[in-house]
Amino acid sequence: xxxxxxxxxxxxxxxxxxxxxxxxxxxxxxxxxxxxxxxxxxxxxxxxxxxxxxxxxxxxxxxxxxxxxxxxxxxxxxxxxxxxxxxxxxxxxxxxxxxxxxxxxxxxxxxxxxxxxxxxxxxxxxxxxxxxxxxxxxxxxxxxxxxxxxxxxxxxxxxxxxxxxxxxxxxxxxxxxxxxxxxxxxxxxxxxxxxxxxxxxxxxxxxxxxxxxxxxxxxxxxxxxxxxxxxxxxxxxxxxxxxxxxxxxxxxxxxxxxxxxxxxxxxxxxxxxxxxxxxxxxxxxxxxxxxxxxx
Amino acid sequence: xxxxxxxxxxxxxxxxxxxxxxxxxxxxxxxxxxxxxxxxxxxxxxxxxxxxxxxxxxxxxxxxxxxxxxxxxxxxxxxxxxxxxxxxxxxxxxxxxxxxxxxxxxxxxxxxxxxxxxxxxxxxxxxxxxxxxxxxxxxxxxxxxxxxxxxxxxxxxxxxxxxxxxxxxxxxxxxxxxxxxxxxxxxxxxxxxxxxxxxxxxxxxxxxxxxxxxxxxxxxxxxxxxxxxxxxxxxxxxxxxxxxxxxxxxxxxxxxxxxxxxxxxxxxxxxxxxxxxxxxxxxxxxxxxxxxxxxxxxxxx
Numbered sequence: 038x039x040x041x042x043x044x045x046x047x048x049x050x051x052x053x054x055x056x057x058x059x060x061x062x063x064x065x066x067x068x069x070x071x072x073x074x075x076x077x078x079x080x081x082x083x084x085x086x087x088x089x090x091x092x093x094x095x096x097x098x099x100x101x102x103x104x105x106x107x108x109x110x111x112x113x114x115x116x117x118x119x120x121x122x123x124x125x126x127x128x129x130x131x132x133x134x135x136x137x138x139x140x141x142x143x144x145x146x147x148x149x150x151x152x153x154x155x156x157x158x159x160x161x162x163x164x165x166x167x168x169x170x171x172x173x174x175x176x177x178x179x180x181x182x183x184x185x186x187x188x189x190x191x192x193x194x195x196x197x198x199x200x201x202x203x204x205x206x207x208x209x210x211x212x213x214x215x216x217x218x219x220x221x222x223x224x225x226x227x228x229x230x231x232x233x234x235x236x237x238x239x240x241x242x243x244x245x246x247x248x249x250x251x252x253x254x255x256x257x258x259x260x261x262x263x264x265x266x267x268x269x270x271x272x273x274x275x276x277x278x279x280x281x282x283x284x285x286x287x288x289x290x291x292x293x294x295x296x297x298x299x300x301x302x303x304x305x306x307x308x309x310x311x312x313x314x315x316x317x318x319x320x321x322x323x324x325x326x327x328x329x330x331x332x
Numbered sequence: 333x334x335x336x337x338x339x340x341x342x343x344x345x346x347x348x349x350x351x352x353x354x355x356x357x358x359x360x361x362x363x364x365x366x367x368x369x370x371x372x373x374x375x376x377x378x379x380x381x382x383x384x385x386x387x388x389x390x391x392x393x394x395x396x397x398x399x400x401x402x403x404x405x406x407x408x409x410x411x412x413x414x415x416x417x418x419x420x421x422x423x424x425x426x427x428x429x430x431x432x433x434x435x436x437x438x439x440x441x442x443x444x445x446x447x448x449x450x451x452x453x454x455x456x457x458x459x460x461x462x463x464x465x466x467x468x469x470x471x472x473x474x475x476x477x478x479x480x481x482x483x484x485x486x487x488x489x490x491x492x493x494x495x496x497x498x499x500x501x502x503x504x505x506x507x508x509x510x511x512x513x514x515x516x517x518x519x520x521x522x523x524x525x526x527x528x529x530x531x532x533x534x535x536x537x538x539x540x541x542x543x544x545x546x547x548x549x550x551x552x553x554x555x556x557x558x559x560x561x562x563x564x565x566x567x568x569x570x571x572x573x574x575x576x577x578x579x580x581x582x583x584x585x586x587x588x589x590x591x592x593x594x595x596x597x598x599x600x601x602x603x604x605x606x607x608x609x610x611x612x613x614x615x616x617x618x619x620x621x622x623x624x625x626x627x628x629x630x631x632x633x
Contacts (some may be wrong), residue, residue, distance in 0.1 A: 053465050056630050079359055079467040089458035105368045106466040108359030117357075123350045150462060155355035179352075187354040 038194070038201055040304060044214040045194040046086060049160045052192075053083055065158060079108060082156035084147045086163040086194075092136035097122065099135065100149045107154035114153070121149045125179065141172040148176075152183060159183065159191045165200055177203050198296045208296075210303055213311075217303045222296070229294035231266040235275055236287040247278050256302050263298065266291060359467075366472055373480040377446060386445075387488075390438050394492045397431035401496050405503045417510040421517065424500035425593040428521045431492050432528060432589060436582055439485065439532045440557045446484065447536030448549035450477045451626070455544035474626040481533045489525035497521060520592040527588060527608075530615045531581055538618035541625040557581060574600040584611050 039045050050056040052063055054074025063070045068077035091099060097118055104114030122131045125145045130138070135146065144164065151159060164180065165173040181204050184191050193205060201208060201222070208225055210218035218225070237244060241262050248255045251274055254265040264275060272291065279286050294302075360368070377383060404423035454460040464470055497518045501511055539552040564579030577583050577600060584607035590596070591604035 050630075055461065055464060075362065075467045075469050075472075078465060081465070083462075083465040085461055087458060089461050091454070091457050091459045102372060103462060103466070105372065106365060106463065106468065108361075108365050108467060109355075109357065110360060110364075111368065113357050117355065120350070120353060124352050152352075154359065182352050186352045 038196060038198065038208060038300065039211040039217075040196055043196075043212045045196075045211065046162055047214070048211065049083070049162055049192070049194055053078065053081060053160065079154075080157040082151035082154065082159040084151040084159070084161045084164055086166055088143065090135045090138075090143055090146055093134060095134055096127070096131040096138070096142075096146045096149070100131075100146065100153055103150040104153040109154060117153055118149070121153050125149055126175075140167045141169070144168060144172070144176065148179070155187060155189070157189055159189055160194070161191060162194045163196075164193065165195070165197060173200075180204055198300055202296050210300060212304050212307050215307070217307050218299070225299060226293065226296070229299050231291055232294045232298065233264045233266055233272060233275060234288070234290045234292070235262045235264060235279070236260065236289075237279060238285040238287055244279065244282065244284055247282055248275065251278060256298075256305065258298075258301060263302075362467060362472075365466070365468060366476060369468070369476045370479050370483075373450070373476055374483055377449070377480055377484055380449070382445060383442075386438065386441060390435065390488060393431060393434050393438070394495070397427045397492060397496055398499055400430065401427040401500045402503060405500060417504075417506055417513060420500060420504040420506060420510075421514055424496060424514065424517050425520075425595065427496050427500070428493055428517070428524070429589055429593055429595060431496070432489075432524055433586070435488070435492075436528065436585065439488070439528060440554070442485065442488075443532045443536030443557070444550050444553040446481055447533075447540040447553055448546050450480060451537055451540040451622075452543060452546050452549040455629075456546055470627045471623070474623060478533065478537060478622070481537065482529060485529040485533055486525070489529050490522060493518070493521035493525050517593075523592060524585070524589045527585055527611055531585065531611055534615040534618040534622070535581070538621045538625075541622045541629075574602055578602055578607060578610055581611065581614065583607070 047056060051058045052065060052070065054070040054077065057071070065077040066080055068074070070077055094102075097115075100118040100121065101114045104118055105111060109117060119131075122145075125148065127142065127145050127149075130142055135143065138146065144167070148161075148164065151161070161180065165176050168176060177200060180191060180193070183189055184204075193200065195201060205222055208218065208220065208222050209216065220228075235241075235244070241257060241260070245255050245257055245262055248262070248264060253267075253271065253274065256263045256265075264271060266272070272289065275289065276286070378387075401423055404427070405420060454463060460473075463473055468476075500517075501514060504511065504514075535556055536553045539556055540549045543549050543552065561580035561582060564576045564583070567576035567579075568574065578587075583602075587602055587607035588604050588611065
């Protein structure tokens with residue numbers, strides 16, 4: 038997962054061998070993607086985020102063709118395509134031209150072509166994008182079933198954290214092409230611990246400074262401050278600070294940190310580090326300029 | 333497969349809502365995949381209504397060329413029992429060259445439709461991403477697309493040559509040794525067919541690979557074939573320099589064809605080897621452009 042422009046889709050394209058990596062190497066199931074990309078792709082299915090279906094073909098024609106291209110004989114591809122459409126609860130619409138499909142149906146055809154050859158690794162790029170809540174739930178259940186029944190590995194790329202919490206076991210977070218976080222979702226939530234949401238009637242910026250001066254880890258989010266709970270004393274410390282500075286406390290809610298909050302705090306932390314490096318870089322350049330000028 | 337507008341649940345929809353089932357069939361080899369891809373690609377091209385229409389139009393010219401051979405030879409046999417072998421040779425070569433002279437413009441129509449349909453359209457609707465994330469390489473993809481076009485054009489260029497040659501040889505009432513002396517017409521005719529095929533296919537595919545807009549590709553193919561002919565003709569008219577005529581691909585095909593068939597109707601001094609060099613050079617350049625574009629273009633953006 039990662040924000041828009043983080044490099045999620047690019048990473049998938051590199052792993053599919055569709056885009057060359059600028060540096061480093063990549064392999065899937067032991068196949069080096071630069072040399073043996075086509076071999077690796079026998080075991081890979083890919084559902085892209087963007088609209089990429091030929092409008093003049095019917096759903097069944099297209100999925101059968103993709104089945105054949107994935108290595109299924111003609112009759113098997115045709116039969117398997119019907120099986121997949123049945124599984125996706127797509128009835129006689131499969132015989133209609135794709136140009137007549139709704140957004141939800143197009144998502145199903147994209148998923149159908151990705152699973153028609155029962156790939157061992159399935160890349161799904163924003164599979165719930167543009168779906169209504171019902172279709173979204175249906176899509177997530179479908180993905181879950183593919184993983185449980187066939188035991189296939191599914192890589193879900195998304196910035197919708199609800200989807201991740203619903204169906205994923207392992208999370209990798211990237212931002213601006215860099216890995217920010219990596220681990221099982223249960224471990225992340227366990228490690229994340231508890232936080233306290235502090236709301237005051239006044240501007241929270243001065244309170245943030247006071248709390249940080251006391252050694253507390255504070256993250257401003259929208260109109261509240263989120264303080265990491267080190268111990269039960271944290272709450273006492275917050276109350277004392279708020280009362281001491283004369284702020285009016287509106288609410289003080291302790292809770293376990295959600296994936297959204299882990300996500301935001303990690304992205305912010307990375308941005309801060311990058312901006313610090315950038316500032317340091319600017320200072321170094323400025324010093325060099327000064328030295329040159331003085332010479 | 334086509335069950336357009338089916339309103340009642342079809343038999344295939346019996347297992348509607350069934351659970352996911354893992355695949356219990358082994359996957360084919362890459363070679364078998366490519367063979368299947370080529371077959372389906374050719375079939376998709378041929379069953380297109382516009383192509384069927386063009387094929388019918390094309391068949392009309394094949395028929396005329398065959399009839400020219402048939403009537404030319406049978407009429408001569410009726411008038412003069414001992415037909416001179418030179419006359420049979422002339423009828424056969426004239427029929428073949430007539431077919432290519434008229435047919436070339438139809439081949440360009442094929443080029444302007446099939447080339448963009450095979451290469452540009454998948455880029456326009458971005459389905460090329462779904463093709464290239466299969467167990468084939470981008471070069472395989474290009475080879476299949478190129479193979480589709482060449483197979484199609486080969487059918488329309490090789491077959492008429494073989495038919496005209498067969499009709500001519502079969503009907504001519506000449507001794508067997510004379511028939512043997514006419515055998516050179518077949519490889520010469522097939523040589524012209526290859527030249528027409530690669531020129532039309534490679535140039536059309538190269539133009540089609542340069543854009544992801546169908547309209548641009550179609551227009552571009554016409555421009556590449558027609559503009560040099562027009563510009564070359566105008567420049568020749570203005571300067572009197574015959575070499576400007578060689579800007580036209582079709583002019584060069586005609587020069588090589590006339591040389592192969594020993595037809596002396598041209599009034600210029602362009603050497604056939606120059607024309608052949610231009611055609612092969614342009615075709616090789618176009619093939620290179622297509623290969624580079626298809627293999628390096630990033631898909632799915």
